[in-house]
Amino acid sequence: MQIKLPNTRKSPQQRLADESIRLREQASAMPSGVARDRLMRMARQAETASRIDAWVASRGLKAPT
Numbered sequence: 155m156q157i158k159l160p161n162t163r164k165s166p167q168q169r170l171a172d173e174s175i176r177l178r179e180q181a182s183a184m185p186s187g188v189a190r191d192r193l194m195r196m197a198r199q200a201e202t203a204s205r206i207d208a209w210v211a212s213r214g215l216k217a218p219t
Contacts, residue, residue, distance in 0.1 A: 167207050167208050170201070170204035170207065171201070171204050173197075174197045174198075174200040174204065175197075177196050177200065178197045181194050
């Protein structure tokens with residue numbers, strides 16, 4: 155049995171950015187508390203991972219600013 159992949163493939167940066175947006179939207183719908191803080195932390199981690207991935211994939215590696 156083969157797994158069918160979608161025809162449109164997103165870059166790792168785009169997938170992480172989409173995940174960050176999804177998590178922030180989910181967190182904004184929740185009341186303040188531990189669960190909301192956890193989602194916001196996960197959103198920040200996805201955003202940071204996206205930036206690091208873009209930096210590593212760039213041609214001229216420069217220190218992040």
